[in-house]
Amino acid sequence: MSTLLLRQVAIDTYKENVAYLHRDCKLYRSEGFQALNKIEIHHEGNGQSIVALLNIVDDDAITAPGELGLCEQAFKQFGGIEGVAVRIAHAPVPKSIKAVHRKIGGASLSREDYQGIATDIAANRYSKIEIAAFLVASCEIGLERDEVLYLTQAMIETGRRLDWDEPLVVDKHCIGGLPGNRTTMLVVPIVAAHGMLIPKTSSRAITSPAGTADTMEVLARVELSPNELHEIVRSQRACLGWGGTAGLAPVDDILISVERPLLMDSPGQMVASILSKKLAAGATHLIIDIPIGKTAKVRDRSSALVLRKLFEYVGDHLGLNLEVIITDGRQPIGKGIGPVLEARDVMHVLENDPRAPLDLREKSLQLAGRILEFDPDMRGGQGYTTARDILDSGRALEKMQAIIDAQGRNPTPPKLGRLRQDIVADQSGYVCTIDNLQLARIASLAGAPRDKGAGIDLYKKLGDPVQAGESLYAIFAEFSADFDFAKESAEKDSAYLIGEQYIDERY
């Protein structure tokens, strides 16, 4: 079979390898290739092979006959040199697809099955639809807890794993769903001020109005190279960076890229996703925060307990010291929603400013206290008060300033959005419920986290008395189109229910 000359096609297809072949290329018809076929591409020079989805091109400017085009990510994976000779063939069906078909048929899979699946996914041998089939099958039938363990392990083994060469490397994770809730930016400086190692990387918002990385970016640079990150952690015992570049548990990123558009979120996949990332990042001790609330991700205590046991089972079998804390998820934590407003709340707490939201302070101290008790020298029950001392004394603030300086302080911190609209109570009474999802939607419509100054500032929380006409919260935005969308949504549904009597129905 004759060779083709490799060329880059400057198209970004995210996590899908796409190859381009001209329709007049003699290989196209003679070999019976079709658009959307999976092909295997062999590099004549170094013997490497990758698998890609085939698109057929009718424009020589994109890919000429005799050439094989590759999208940017595939081109990079494949050496990144144009003009080298490659051969193509129909890609074999990945071996582990048989296991996926058994899962679709209702079977439990073995450790070897999950190793095979993760290896094939990491090598880009699965198409998006094959990944979707795997996810739907493991969502519907469900995964046995041993299957979650095997999947987690397989996802760790198919990527890089950091080793900090210390016996105690701590981390925390919250099962999302609550706006505000920026406890990470308080827990990290408290714990690091105590001397513990907490190399924290966080995500940007996907569907929420802000991720920890978005909020931290108000104060400092978060896109750090692996080398920078390592140096900062060594000098500060901590960092607050963005986790997007680390290449840890790459299978998890690939699964998420399909899960997210499918709006799927099964407990087994969630546990495997979180624990594989944390273990690959080198964590030895981990606190998991599961907020419960009607509009949080976990809606009732029994679901939270199922999830807790699954975390504990997998964590224990992988040698991770893991504790799960179930918290109140009935309303946002803190006052601000959106990067600038959340960063303000965080700094208020660190500065012991009287305007600091008490709930954010309290929850952060609880979490930090539990982490501090991972320290073998900490007397049982002393974690919380130690955390409080560190915060009240200003040592946490000092540590935060040092981390900000180490990462690179933002010289022009973004400001609050210039457009403001207050949403007022339509009757007097007490705040009975707050809808997290609707508040997140309004803040997103206002432009968060794209516009860092956009978001919501809350003036009333659960149980607070309100007068008709009094402001419940203010919406902030930068652009009038966003502002109008957010106002319109808040007018339809303010997210607040005001009643005559407030009953504290904590989980």
Next chain:
Amino acid sequence: MSTLLLRQVAIDTYKENVAYLHRDCKLYRSEGFQALNKIEIHHEGNGQSIVALLNIVDDDAITAPGELGLCEQAFKQFGGIEGVAVRIAHAPVPKSIKAVHRKIGGASLSREDYQGIATDIAANRYSKIEIAAFLVASCEIGLERDEVLYLTQAMIETGRRLDWDEPLVVDKHCIGGLPGNRTTMLVVPIVAAHGMLIPKTSSRAITSPAGTADTMEVLARVELSPNELHEIVRSQRACLGWGGTAGLAPVDDILISVERPLLMDSPGQMVASILSKKLAAGATHLIIDIPIGKTAKVRDRSSALVLRKLFEYVGDHLGLNLEVIITDGRQPIGKGIGPVLEARDVMHVLENDPRAPLDLREKSLQLAGRILEFDPDMRGGQGYTTARDILDSGRALEKMQAIIDAQGRNPTPPKLGRLRQDIVADQSGYVCTIDNLQLARIASLAGAPRDKGAGIDLYKKLGDPVQAGESLYAIFAEFSADFDFAKESAEKDSAYLIGEQYIDERY
């Protein structure tokens, strides 16, 4: 929001709409678009909207900032004029996805649910991964028979439907899996010679060594425009065309484009697929042939009965006169496998040539006989003998020649492949089993149907006595690379089992 100028990107992405946006386009970052996001594109001129998957471009030659590129099929759907103004927005999640999530959760869906799903799929609002989720969910949980009915109906309603304006429009369909088996090319001329209307369109091979359209193409043109097809059917009462251009039940084609790479094939999806296509094509009376064999698509009698009842249930509720015939699928039908060899067998039967394979003749007469009995004037039990009379008298041959001439006789019929290798028995005895799948694989490797003259000619069938060293079959190929692959596969596994005694274990 500002507009973009439409432009075609000459890339064929098969049944997936893809849009291209330059990374420096101001809309890209400001609106938070990402690669693989689904976007909705609005045509400013005619108010049309389509949904497409987004790819990000770094090359002005493909799509410049300020432009929106569309792949070929999306560009065609969308008016096909460059330079018109379009607006883009994040595509809303298709409404019917909620029903898919209920299906994943194990629920049965309603008629309205299936209408919603088919409407959204027909409008290209589903991504491939959403389609995969729907297919896996309906494969795993299974579809209730009413759900199959609703899905079939919804697939018919979301496409064109032919109306032949006659009370009796017949069709036949075989649940694949057997090489050879070209009964359609015999049934059609017999039935049409009797005067029945049989506007038959067939598929090309997907994974098999030949589809009816591939074999008919040896004799005549099969890619007919809707107008041509209509005229031929009016003049000949029949046609033997390729069904690829008709646009009937388009949702079925989209589902198949995902089912096939997933190697999925659930009974519910199969019944809905076949019946929606036949009803959309205007059939009023239909014969379904289900071959049973260990290496056929349906492996045992009980699976065949389940499938039969499902066909009958859905057919009855949609006003289709449907009969299911269960046939012997333990070995190929006829002698030739591959377009040229199969066309030879068909012509031998029509010409009453002594070399005609008896099994192909018998099976075709049985099927044609059953179809003839759909004629209200046909006396019960007379179908078979009438079919035989039509064949023996030469009227079927005459009709076939007329159909070939109407479609356009192939002036240069392809010849048998120039390379030949006989595969011989390694011991004396009787042919005990023949593996359909392995024979199909060998014929495909030899080049069928890409090379029309490639394939296999069988000299021994089940129960035949053989001597060690006697030829079981010959492989024919055009190109030596294909020839070597086919020989190698046949040497590893000839597909024949020779034993001392043959036991006729028909289903």
